[in-house]
Amino acid sequence: MKVDMRVNIAGVTFKNPVITASGCYGFGGDYTDFYPLSRLGGVCLKGTTLEPRQGNPPPRIAETPMGMLNSVGLQNPGGHAFVTEELPRLTGCGTVLIANAAGSSIESYVGLVELLEGTAIDMIELNISCPNVKEGGMAFGATCEGAARVVRAVRGRTTKPLMVKLSPNVTDIVSIAKACEAEGADAISLINTLLGMRIDIKTRRPVLNQVMGGLSGPAVFPVALRMVWQVAGAVSVPVVGLGGIEKWQDAVEMMMAGAAAVQVGTASFYDVYAPVRIIEGMEAYLEREGFGAASQLTGIARK
Amino acid sequence: MLQKAYPLIGRTLIAPHTHSFSIDCPDMAALARPGQFVHVRLPGFLLRRPISVCQITQDGLRIVVEERGAGTEEMARLGSGDLIDLLGPLGNGFLTEAPHRRAVLVGGGIGTPPLLPLAEHYHKAEVFLGFRSADRAILTEDFEAAGATVTLATEDGSAGHHGYVTEPLEQHLARHGADVLYACGPEPMLKAVQALAAKYHVTAYLSLEARMACGVGACLGCAVPILTAEGVVYRHVCKDGPVFPAEEVVL
Structure with missing residues (x-):
């Protein structure tokens, strides 16, 4: 029997539970030489702010054991260009489109989500967790009060399903997830990158121009899994798990911990086919194990 | 663009710590232009290494690699018959003029x-x-x-x-x-x-070269400052480069 790979998150149907993660997939056009976007459950587009952002000075990238650091700093063309230039290229692409909305103030978050009303965007992922910007970003996601303020302000101004992306660089991620849920978040995604750094012993200077950057890749997977487990046990809205997923087995683990879907990020940098391999591997596993639907995996390890 | 594992036909030491690799990849070579690069995945390393294309023939590509760090040292251990995982050809390459130009x-x-x-x-x-x-x-x-x-x-x-x-x-x-x-x-x-x-x-x-992750323009990691009509902006070595008009490069 064919496995039903569909999952539903906040009223949006994804054809499968694999979504490409924001910041790792541009605006959806960089991997179309390898497979069509329609293979994916969804695409989280590059983090966008109301005004254009240049991003941070280079070097922006450093390699780490089983991971990497980045300090891109939300380089993006701004909300207007996103809506008028990037989104039209994606019409009819056959997958769920998620805008990753970032900001440096409550007003800039609100201004951006208002721009997204009436567009082809299916869902908004509110980015309150970027570690690479001086204002806003992680500052809002670091406390329950900050997270609640942004979610409350945005919730009142958008009709789109709202997912909030959380930072792992906090003392108690569960209380922040609950604060977002209480203010009307329709879903929670986690984790954004872990703050880290490296030093070049030849130059005796930090590798990254900004000294610190966000750690991603397989190195962070166990931390991400643990946090998804904790948050999924504490909120009743759907949780989307991400952080270091590179194989279908990782995606299955993440869903067993309580995720309704997963996002795949850094893995695409070293294997362009990673998201597709994960979809195919998961489907074969579900069929082998006699599951009727992918959604049956969600939280199975908690029972 | 292709991503595939190809057989190495040979590796020659051409200077201390500098190796020339011949790769059997006719399909990738057919797409390659001067100035483009390939992104090499090495066992034990997360990120690919961008290596410029040194020669393009009907049968494949030649690349030359200097051992500069753990990744390129690992690459120097590869030999004839080993498979090498390439993503490429990437970048825009050189704009060329008529062959008789000086x-x-x-x-x-x-x-x-x-x-x-x-x-x-x-x-x-x-x-x-x-x-x-x-x-x-x-x-x-x-x-x-x-x-x-x-x-x-x-x-x-x-x-x-x-x-x-x-x-x-x-x-x-x-x-x-x-x-x-x-x-x-x-x-x-x-x-x-x-x-x-x-x-x-x-x-x-x-x-130009830069620390790079994806190689295809998705991650915006390999930023370099470039002078445009709108002032200095960040462009990306992988997708906008690696070749830039000299007067636009901010060094």
Whole structure:
């Protein structure tokens, strides 16, 4: 029997539970030489702010054991260009489109989500967790009060399903997830990158121009899994798990911990086919194990 | 663009810690243009390594790699018959003019390899190559075999001109001029070449490198400052480059 790979998150149907993660997939056009976007459950587009952002000075990238650091700093063309230039290229692409909305103030978050009303965007992922910007970003996601303020302000101004992306660089991620849920978040995604750094012993200077950057890749997977487990046990809205997923087995683990879907990020940098391999591997596993639907995996390890 | 594991046909040590690899990849070679690069995945390392294409034939590609860190050291252990996982060809490559145009190629150290396909394109390229010492000199015979005239410079004077490659380059430009100039090498060399191209009014292109993750424009990691009509903005070595018009590069 064919496995039903569909999952539903906040009223949006994804054809499968694999979504490409924001910041790792541009605006959806960089991997179309390898497979069509329609293979994916969804695409989280590059983090966008109301005004254009240049991003941070280079070097922006450093390699780490089983991971990497980045300090891109939300380089993006701004909300207007996103809506008028990037989104039209994606019409009819056959997958769920998620805008990753970032900001440096409550007003800039609100201004951006208002721009997204009436567009082809299916869902908004509110980015309150970027570690690479001086204002806003992680500052809002670091406390329950900050997270609640942004979610409350945005919730009142958008009709789109709202997912909030959380930072792992906090003392108690569960209380922040609950604060977002209480203010009307329709879903929670986690984790954004872990703050880290490296030093070049030849130059005796930090590798990254900004000294610190966000750690991603397989190195962070166990931390991400643990946090998804904790948050999924504490909120009743759907949780989307991400952080270091590179194989279908990782995606299955993440869903067993309580995720309704997963996002795949850094893995695409070293294997362009990673998201597709994960979809195919998961489907074969579900069929082998006699599951009727992918959604049956969600939280199975908690029972 | 393709992503595939291809067989290595051979590896040759061409200078200390510098290896030439021949890769059996006719399908990728058919897509490749001078100045593009391939992104190499190595066992035990998360990120791919961007390596410029040194030669394009019907059968495949040649790349030249200097051992500079753990990743390239790992690559140096690969031998004939091993598989090598490539993503490519990536980047825009060099804009070329008609083959009879007077082209000048300037290479410094491990920046030399991507210039070789240009020597094959232009009928009589003038090539200026700079190395630390005679034993580090690479590809000089390959450039000559392609019909180019090679002027060598070494920092220690053990071969050719004693000093920087930009010194004989300036003499040449002052005496003969050029229609188009291409350079790849360390940043101080690129800066000097950029100034000479401006001084002698030569159209010039610089090939840049940067710490890179995806190689296809998705991650925005490999940013370099580029001068545009709107001022200095970040462009990306992988997708917008690696080659940029010299006057737009901010060094």
